[in-house]
Amino acid sequence: MKLLRSMLSWFAASAVAAASLGAPAAHAEDLNFGIISTDSSAVLKQRWQPFIDDMNRQTGLHVNAFFATDYSGIIEAMRFNKVQIGYFGNASAMEAVDRSNGELFAKVLYANGDAGYKSVLITNVNSRVKTLDDVFKNTKDLTLGWGDPNSTSGTLIPGYYLFAQHGVQVNASTFKTVLPSSHEANLLAVVNNKVDIATNNTIELANLQQKHPDQFAQVRVLWTSPLIPSDPLVWRKDLPEATKQKLRDFFYHYAKTDPKEKKVMADITGYAGFAPASDAQLLPIRAVALSRQKEKIAADTHLSDADRKSQIAAIDAKIGALSNAAKP
Structure with a gap:
């Protein structure tokens, strides 16, 4: 009986361990930071790890860098909550917002002052x-x-x-x-x-x-x-508000005065820090993406004239709505 109890305890502990391996995050303080594959994973890790280390130290969070072989790998990882925060380009950020419960909260600043x-x-x-x-x-x-x-x-x-x-x-x-x-x-x-x-x-x-x-x-x-x-930072909308506030405090103040932090940002790729941002940044990118769709529909010989006109009209309406949303 003692052996049986020991075996049952071992199986229960193993089941808990296996479940934790499949979980995206053990709790709100554990985050994966996805970084799109603009370069090789080795190069990206070298550039970003000092920044990740500072984030962990200053926020008290436990953040791990997450790399994939292509952009969609980060988008899908955020969709399935394997990544909770990410560095994206605007087009991939748009996909993360639309498909992965994402939300823009920051954008990078460039050392040369460009927008x-x-x-x-x-x-x-x-x-x-x-x-x-x-x-x-x-x-x-x-x-x-x-x-x-x-x-x-x-x-x-x-x-x-x-x-x-x-x-x-x-x-x-x-x-x-x-x-x-x-x-x-x-x-x-x-x-x-x-x-x-x-x-x-x-x-x-x-x-x-x-x-x-x-x-x-x-x-x-x-x-x-x-x-x-400029390139945006996206987090999952369902992050706890307390965690979001820690991230805001870190990103919005990082590399503003500290020379070591400024060097970390410069070494990533000529960055100077971060500024607040929102999904509104994506409006012009959405308009370009819709215009590309419109061109493909216009060139699609498999569509009837009626279907082509209907689909183009629907896209024009979306572009018009984006234009109105972008007005002050």
């Missing part, structure tokens, strides 16, 4: 591609380094403001090859002349110029987008 950053199309300085005319006259002969499907500067913004404006859909039928990858991989592919052209952004270029000026000298910028709002 945001820009998407770019780049090539190697020795490339046969010298101008945008060269791109659009010869797309079927070019290899394009493209961004993650949920990347703002890698896909959404250049897809709308550059390629769609020239009547070009980005796919295997319009280009010789389309190679989706991270910003870091696309930038190195251009530096090493492995792709003809690639999308990227001004943050990555500035970081490359500072750390590897010899590699930066190998890059030519062919196109620059309008300003994109």
Whole structure:
């Protein structure tokens, strides 16, 4: 009987341990911080871990960094409450808000004082591609380094403001090859002349110029987008209010005066701290995403004229609503 009781106790303890392994967070003080895959996990961990360490020390929370191989991995992790707070781009933040019970609460500040950053199309300085005319006259002969499907500067913004404006859909039928990858991989592919052209952004270029000026000298910028709002921080709406307040106090005051904290932010990628933000930041990004949908519907030959007009009218109504919401 004593042996039986011991076995039952062991099985009960094992069941509790197994359940805890599958739980997203043991309690409100345990959080996973998701970081989108702009670079390799090793590079991101090196950049962000000092910041995570400061967050743990100053808030009393237990925060772990969470990396995935693509943007959707962080979005889905937040959806299933495996990630409770995350660093996103605007397009991926929009998905996290819509699909993962997310809410914007902060945005990054840039050391150079800019209010945001820009998407770019780049090539190697020795490339046969010298101008945008060269791109659009010869797309079927070019290899394009493209961004993650949920990347703002890698896909959404250049897809709308550059390629769609020239009547070009980005796919295997319009280009010789389309190679989706991270910003870091696309930038190195251009530096090493492995792709003809690639999308990227001004943050990555500035970081490359500072750390590897010899590699930066190998890059030519062919196109620059309008300003994109600075990268947002998103948390799950169902976090306890006390936890949210700890995070607000930390993010809104971090790196304001302390030289060590300022260095931590600068080492991430030229950041200077954070400022409050809300879902309203996503309004222009939503308008661009809807415009992209509209273009695809207009080009869909499988739709009847009536269905096409109906769907386009519905999207126009949504864009109009966003425009009204953005007015002061």
